[in-house]
Amino acid sequence: MTAGQETDHRRRPRRRGPALDEAIFQAVLDELAEVGYARLTMEGVAQRARAGKASxxxxxxxxxxxxxxxxxxxxxxxxxxxxxxxxxGDLLALLRANAEALAGPAGEAMRGLLSEALADSEVIARVRRNSQGATLRTMREILRRAVGRGEIDPAAVTDRRMEAGHALLRYHFLxxxxxxxxxxxxxIVDEVLLPLFRSPTCPPSTGRAPAADG
Structure with a gap:
């Protein structure tokens, strides 16, 4: 493709909104699969998606x-x-779906994002906010159902416990x-998550030694 052809926006399909987003996101995933995160560029994505780089x-x-x-x-x-x-069953289905995603472009992206994020505290904070936000929303809904079925006590649902399964899955992946x-x-489900959610929460420590008997 010549430089003139590449910058001629009249040759590109007129797409906006969800249609354009879909084309761009698919181009990103195709680039990840073909060249990997390290060699992925905005220019390459724009060319593959037939979209303007400026956009x-x-x-x-x-x-x-x-x-x-x-x-x-x-x-x-x-x-x-x-x-x-x-x-x-819900926990197994969720972790299996995530494991399948990690085996594709999402896994390649995660490796690249983490390697880049380690050098930039602002980037790693952004990655953490996105990944933990999705994790907590998903786990919160699964556990809400479990509470409704009487499988677990509401007091057992804490942020740290909700993060545990995905953290172990990512650790194994990396x-x-x-x-x-x-x-x-x-x-992960049988030895870690189910015991966690079926056990009562411990009261916070006061930092004081227990009073002696008598």
């Missing part, structure tokens, strides 16, 4: 923001997680790669 920069000032939006566009809706009728064995997912 990408107006909406996504950085590659990180564009990649995060593209990846999250393909993940399950955090407000509507799987409903199998039991807490164990250090062992993909595919994540189903046995690992089952162990």
């Amino acid at each position: 990408l920069y107006r909406r996504w000032p950085t590659r990180i923001e564009l990649v995060m939006d593209a990846v999250y566009s393909r993940l399950p809706d955090p407000s509507a997680p799987p409903d199998t009728g039991s807490l164990r 250090f062992n790669g993909t595919p994540i064995p189903d046995q690992v997912i089952t162990q």
Whole structure:
């Protein structure tokens, strides 16, 4: 493609809104699969999506923001997680879906985002806000159902407990790669999550030693 052709906007399809977003996000995922995160560029995405580079920069000032939006566009809706009728079934379905996503472009994006974020505290804070926000919304809905079924006590639902399963899944992914064995997912659910949510919360420590008897 010549420089003149590349900048001739009349040759591009006139797309706006969701149609343009879909084309851009698909281009990001295709670029991730083909060249990896390290070699992904805004120019390459614009060319593949047949979109104007300036329009990408107006909406996504950085590659990180564009990649995060593209990846999250393909993940399950955090407000509507799987409903199998039991807490164990819901947790297994959720972690399996996440493991499958990590085996594709989302996993490549996560590796790249984390490596880039480690050098920039502002970037890593943005990545953490996005990932934890989706995780907590999904887990909160699953646990709301479990409370309604009488499987767990509402007091057992805390932010730290809700983050545990995804944290362990990401840890295995980063250090062992993909595919994540189903046995690992089952162990996370049966050995960690179910005991966590079925156990009572401990009262906060007062920092004082217990009073002596007598």
